[in-house]
Amino acid sequence: MEHKDESRTLTFREQWSALRFIFQFTKRQRSLFLLALLSGFFLAVVNVAQPFILKQFLDVHLAKEDTTMKVIFFFAGLYLISSFFKAIFWFGQWFLFEMGIVRTQVDTRNAVYKKIHTLGMRYFDQKSTGWLITRITNDTNLFEFWFVFLMLATGIFSVFSAFVGLFALDKQIAAVMLLFLPVLLLAIYLYQHFSSSAYQQMRGKLSDLNTKLNEYISGMKIIQQFNQEERLQKSFEETNEEYLAMRRKVIKINSLLLNSFVGLLNNFGVIIVLALFSIRSFEHLVVAGVVYAFVTNVQQLFQPISNLMEFLATFSDGLVASHRIRQIMNETELAPQQNENASEEIEFGKIEFQNVSFSYDGENKILKNISFTIQPGETFAFVGHTGSGKSSIINVFMRFYEFYEGKILIDDKDIRDFPIEDLRKKIGLVLQDAFLFVGDIKSNIRLMNETISDAEIIRAAQFTQAHHFIEGLEEGYNAEVIERGDSFSSGQRQLLNFARTIVTNPKILVLDEATANIDTETESMIQKGLENMRKNRTTIAIAHRLSTIQDANQILVMDKGEIKERGTHEELLAVGGLYAQMYQLQVEKKSERGVLKSATANTVVHLLET
Numbered sequence: 108m109e110h111k112d113e114s115r116t117l118t119f120r121e122q123w124s125a126l127r128f129i130f131q132f133t134k135r136q137r138s139l140f141l142l143a144l145l146s147g148f149f150l151a152v153v154n155v156a157q158p159f160i161l162k163q164f165l166d167v168h169l170a171k172e173d174t175t176m177k178v179i180f181f182f183a184g185l186y187l188i189s190s191f192f193k194a195i196f197w198f199g200q201w202f203l204f205e206m207g208i209v210r211t212q213v214d215t216r217n218a219v220y221k222k223i224h225t226l227g228m229r230y231f232d233q234k235s236t237g238w239l240i241t242r243i244t245n246d247t248n249l250f251e252f253w254f255v256f257l258m259l260a261t262g263i264f265s266v267f268s269a270f271v272g273l274f275a276l277d278k279q280i281a282a283v284m285l286l287f288l289p290v291l292l293l294a295i296y297l298y299q300h301f302s303s304s305a306y307q308q309m310r311g312k313l314s315d316l317n318t319k320l321n322e323y324i325s326g327m328k329i330i331q332q333f334n335q336e337e338r339l340q341k342s343f344e345e346t347n348e349e350y351l352a353m354r355r356k357v358i359k360i361n362s363l364l365l366n367s368f369v370g371l372l373n374n375f376g377v378i379i380v381l382a383l384f385s386i387r388s389f390e391h392l393v394v395a396g397v398v399y400a401f402v403t404n405v406q407q408l409f410q411p412i413s414n415l416m417e418f419l420a421t422f423s424d425g426l427v428a429s430h431r432i433r434q435i436m437n438e439t440e441l442a443p444q445q446n447e448n449a450s451e452e453i454e455f456g457k458i459e460f461q462n463v464s465f466s467y468d469g470e471n472k473i474l475k476n477i478s479f480t481i482q483p484g485e486t487f488a489f490v491g492h493t494g495s496g497k498s499s500i501i502n503v504f505m506r507f508y509e510f511y512e513g514k515i516l517i518d519d520k521d522i523r524d525f526p527i528e529d530l531r532k533k534i535g536l537v538l539q540d541a542f543l544f545v546g547d548i549k550s551n552i553r554l555m556n557e558t559i560s561d562a563e564i565i566r567a568a569q570f571t572q573a574h575h576f577i578e579g580l581e582e583g584y585n586a587e588v589i590e591r592g593d594s595f596s597s598g599q600r601q602l603l604n605f606a607r608t609i610v611t612n613p614k615i616l617v618l619d620e621a622t623a624n625i626d627t628e629t630e631s632m633i634q635k636g637l638e639n640m641r642k643n644r645t646t647i648a649i650a651h652r653l654s655t656i657q658d659a660n661q662i663l664v665m666d667k668g669e670i671k672e673r674g675t676h677e678e679l680l681a682v683g684g685l686y687a688q689m690y691q692l693q694v695e696k697k698s699e700r701g702v703l704k705s706a707t708a709n710t711v712v713h714l715l716e717t
């Protein structure tokens with residue numbers, strides 16, 4: 108199930124495709140991004156212009172002792188206005204870009220989630236839940252990745268405008284500063300080279316930590332039951348230590364290369380500028396304002412590079428994440444498709460399987476030539492040993508998996524001619540583990556279908572025998588349902604599941620082990636509920652306990668993917684085959700338990716008497 112080729116480095120072609128692919132999610136936010144970049148451009152212009160204002164004030168007025176109040180107000184006002192614009196452009200650049208990123212992320216996440224709904228169960232068999240959750244949450248969280256583009260654009264603006272400023276101030280010294288460009292590019296390359304693998308490893312460790320945490324929390328009961336706390340604590344600490352080691356590496360590289368190295372280069376640049384101006388001063392007067400403006404512009408050159416480098420480290424991470432999103436979005440393992448223009452509606456609920464064969468992996472046949480016909484309103488029960496293929500019949504009938512041979516007909520029409528929504532609405536499926544959503548009882552029965560009234564909910568609960576226990580709850584139908592419905596017993600969950608199924612009034616019922624999880628107190632209620640539900644509905648039922656399906660119109664005995672016997676309970680007993688054996692075994696077990704119970708009761712009576 109784990110995904111082997113994930114740690115390999117992407118080829119250049121894959122990186123390019125991932126980049127082009129992920130950019131399509133920015134489409135709806137283009138105007139935001141463009142405005143942000145425009146703000147970034149003006150910000151760079153103001154950054155370069157401000158030293159010129161000061162230079163003018165210093166050289167033309169202050170140095171020449173020509174500073175009237177009018178001049179002071181003029182330059183102070185000019186500087187203030189430019190600072191005001193700087194603040195606006197700064198705000199515009201960050202706010203608009205961040206908004207663009209957040210919205211792009213929401214769009215990406217929605218698209219991936221939507222795609223996942225179109226995928227078939229076969230896909231989910233291959234991928235672990237943790238893996239998929241990480242894809243939807245972490246991989247779509249490409250904040251730093253998108254920032255690289257802002258940093259790149261503003262870096263280019265800054266460097267370009269800084270050089271325009273430098274050349275306007277002093278062409279010769281500006282030309283010397285050009286020599287710094289290749290050094291800066293080299294610094295970017297070196298940082299990218301050393302940091303990206305460190306970042307990748309660090310993220311990998313963080314992902315390991317999350318996976319472990321996820322597993323430990325969901326398996327807490329088993330962990331405690333088998334005294335696994337200490338072992339797992341140790342394994343968690345080890346991974347945490349590994350994460351720390353990677354983090355330390357990243358911190359070292361950052362401290363060394365980011366501000367220190369670029370800062371050193373910056374200061375080196377300033378020293379060279381000052382040295383060159385000093386040499387120049389031997390020949391003629393050098394004005395202080397020019398030196399000030401020059402030095403400030405040199406700084407303008409280095410800061411954005413340092414910013415860019417910081418974000419660039421996570422760029423390859425972002426590319427890998429984009430590549431994985433692309434893989435999910437291009438996934439072809441889709442849920443079984445209905446025919447184009449499928450528009451039939453289930454009217455009567457007749458079901459027919461004609462020589463249906465099926466395999467999960469395309470190799471091992473799990474269902475072999477399954478044929479049966481259920482008339483509207485009849486109940487057919489499937490029994491058989493574990494792994495004989497009972498649930499697989501439901502899987503193909505519910506269109507969770509595609510069958511590759513034979514035909515399935517409903518009301519004599521191909522199952523592929525019904526829109527999937529109609530199938531899901533008219534076929535009520537009750538699985539053995541009743542999954543409840545966080546919310547309350549009402550919302551769990553209604554399942555967001557607002558056309559279902561409160562009265563209908565209560566009627567459905569009464570019909571399926573769930574009303575009695577719901578009424579016993581302090582808040583009745585508004586009682587809170589916590590994650591997975593853990594605060595209810597399995598029997599209560601099952602009764603709610605019945606109510607939820609019946610409230611939409613399905614024509615066909617599919618019951619998978621519906622009675623296997625029920626505690627004895629609610630069992631009679633469940634039986635009554637089931638009896639009510641099955642009335643006038645075509646029913647496919649799977650049950651391990653043969654006592655619950657004796658009244659079925661037909662019982663089909665499965666063995667290794669084939670129907671080995673079929674008939675009513677009495678007919679099958681008379682044949683004396685597989686069913687008769689299974690029935691005999693269950694009867695014996697029951698009577699053994701009965702004997703055991705009465706033996707225990709006798710012992711208690713005996714003890715009380717003596």
Ligand SMILES: Nc1ncnc2c1ncn2[C@@H]1O[C@H](COP(=O)(O)OP(=O)(O)OP(=O)(O)O)[C@@H](O)[C@H]1O
Binds near residue numbers: 232468494496497498
């Ligand atoms: N998702 C799956 N991918 C691959 N093989 C599967 C899958 N689900 C079931 N199988 C295999 O198909 C065979 C039939 O399984 P199925 O669940 O239909 O049996 P069953 O009769 O319902 O068993 P049980 O009574 O234990 O639920 C088994 O060999 C099982 O290992």
